[in-house]
Amino acid sequence: MPGPLTQSQVSQFERDGFLPVEGLLSNDELERFRESAAQAQARRLQVVAERSAPVDRAKRSLKLALRAAIGDGVVDRVRTLIPRLLGAQVGRQLVAEGAWGFEGTNQSPSDPFYARVYLQVFGLAREDERLRSCALDPRLGQIAAQLLSVDAVRLYHDQALTKRPGDHYTAWHLDAPFWSFSSSRALTMWIALDDVTPESGCLSYLPGTHLTASYDRKAQISKQFDALLDLYPKWRALTPVQVPCRAGTIVFHHGLTAHSAGPNTTARDRRAFACSFMADGVTFNGQRDVMSLSEFHRMRVGDRLDDDARYPLVWSAR
Numbered sequence: 001m002p003g004p005l006t007q008s009q010v011s012q013f014e015r016d017g018f019l020p021v022e023g024l025l026s027n028d029e030l031e032r033f034r035e036s037a038a039q040a041q042a043r044r045l046q047v048v049a050e051r052s053a054p055v056d057r058a059k060r061s062l063k064l065a066l067r068a069a070i071g072d073g074v075v076d077r078v079r080t081l082i083p084r085l086l087g088a089q090v091g092r093q094l095v096a097e098g099a100w101g102f103e104g105t106n107q108s109p110s111d112p113f114y115a116r117v118y119l120q121v122f123g124l125a126r127e128d129e130r131l132r133s134c135a136l137d138p139r140l141g142q143i144a145a146q147l148l149s150v151d152a153v154r155l156y157h158d159q160a161l162t163k164r165p166g167d168h169y170t171a172w173h174l175d176a177p178f179w180s181f182s183s184s185r186a187l188t189m190w191i192a193l194d195d196v197t198p199e200s201g202c203l204s205y206l207p208g209t210h211l212t213a214s215y216d217r218k219a220q221i222s223k224q225f226d227a228l229l230d231l232y233p234k235w236r237a238l239t240p241v242q243v244p245c246r247a248g249t250i251v252f253h254h255g256l257t258a259h260s261a262g263p264n265t266t267a268r269d270r271r272a273f274a275c276s277f278m279a280d281g282v283t284f285n286g287q288r289d290v291m292s293l294s295e296f297h298r299m300r301v302g303d304r305l306d307d308d309a310r311y312p313l314v315w316s317a318r
C-alpha cells in the first residue's frame with residue numbers, strides 16, 4: 001500500500017513492530033494538542049468527581065453502618081479482599097462504566113497502584129474538537145493504513161496518558177488482547193506531547209514480539225513489571241529498545257508488540273495522546289474492553305465494528 005512513509009520505514013515496522021516518526025506535526029499542532037489534552041483531562045476529572053460524589057458518600061455511610069453492625073476487623077478484611085477478588089482491570093471498568101460508558105479514567109481503581117501508573121482518560125476526541133482533529137487526521141490515518149497494509153482504518157479509541165512526577169512504570173503488556181476485536185491489522189499511535197527521556201518514562205519495546213504474540217494471553221498493567229514475560233518466557237532473552245524522543249514524535253506500535261514505560265522520576269509531567277486504529281472491517285470478538293454496557297449488549301460476535309459515529313473512518317483509499 002503506497003503512502004507517505006518510505007519502504008524502509010514500513011519494513012522496519014513490519015520487522016520490529018514499532019516505528020518512531022518525527023516531523024509529522026507542526027509546532028502549532030503540537031502546542032494545540034498539548035493544551036487541549038491537559039484541559040480536556042481536567043474537565044473530565046471534574047465531571048467524574050461530581051458524578052461519583054453521591055456514590056462516594058453512600059459508600060462512606062455504608063461503611064460506617066457496617067462498622068457499627070459487625071465491627072472494624074470484619075470490614076477491613078472484606079475491604080482487602082475486594083481488590084483481590086475483582087482486580088485492577090475490573091476496578092477500572094467499574095469507574096469507567098459508572099459515568100461514561102467506556103470513556104472513563106483510571107483514577108479510582110480498586111488497587112491504588114494502578115492510578116499512579118499514569119493519569120489515563122479515554123475518549124477525549126469525542127469531546128474536544130482539537131483532539132478530534134488529531135485522532136481523525138487523514139494524514140495520520142493514511143500512515144496507519146500504510147503500516148498495516150490495509151486500504152481503510154477506523155479509530156478504535158483514544159486516550160490521554162499523563163505520567164506525573166513520581167508515577168510508576170507501565171508494566172510490559174500488549175494492547176490487542178484487551179481489544180474488542182482480534183486482528184493483526186491494528187496499531188496504536190502514541191504522540192509524545194513533551195520531550196520524553198528514560199527518566200520521565202519513555203516507551204520501551206521488545207522488537208519482533210508481534211510476530212509470536214497471542215490474543216489469549218494478557219497481562220494487566222499492574223504491579224508486576226514483567227508479568228507478561230511469565231506468559232512468554234522466551235521473550236526474556238530479547239533486548240528491550242528504549243525510545244526517548246522529542247515532543248511531537250509519533251511512535252506507532254503494532255497491537256501485539258510488547259511494550260512498557262519507565263517511572264517518571266523527573267519533576268515534570270510526561271504527557272502523551274494515544275490513538276488506536278483498526279482496519280475497516282474487523283469484527284467483534286465478544287470481549288467488552290472499553291465499550292459501554294449498552295453497546296456490548298447490542299453487539300453479537302462477528303458483527304463489524306463499523307458504526308461511523310462510534311468508530312469513525314479516519315482514512316480510506318476506496
Ligand SMILES: O=C(O)CCC(=O)C(=O)O
Binds near residue numbers: 118161163170188259
Ligand atoms: O504511556 C505509557 O506509559 C504507555 C502507553 C501504552 O501502553 C500505549 O499507548 O499502548
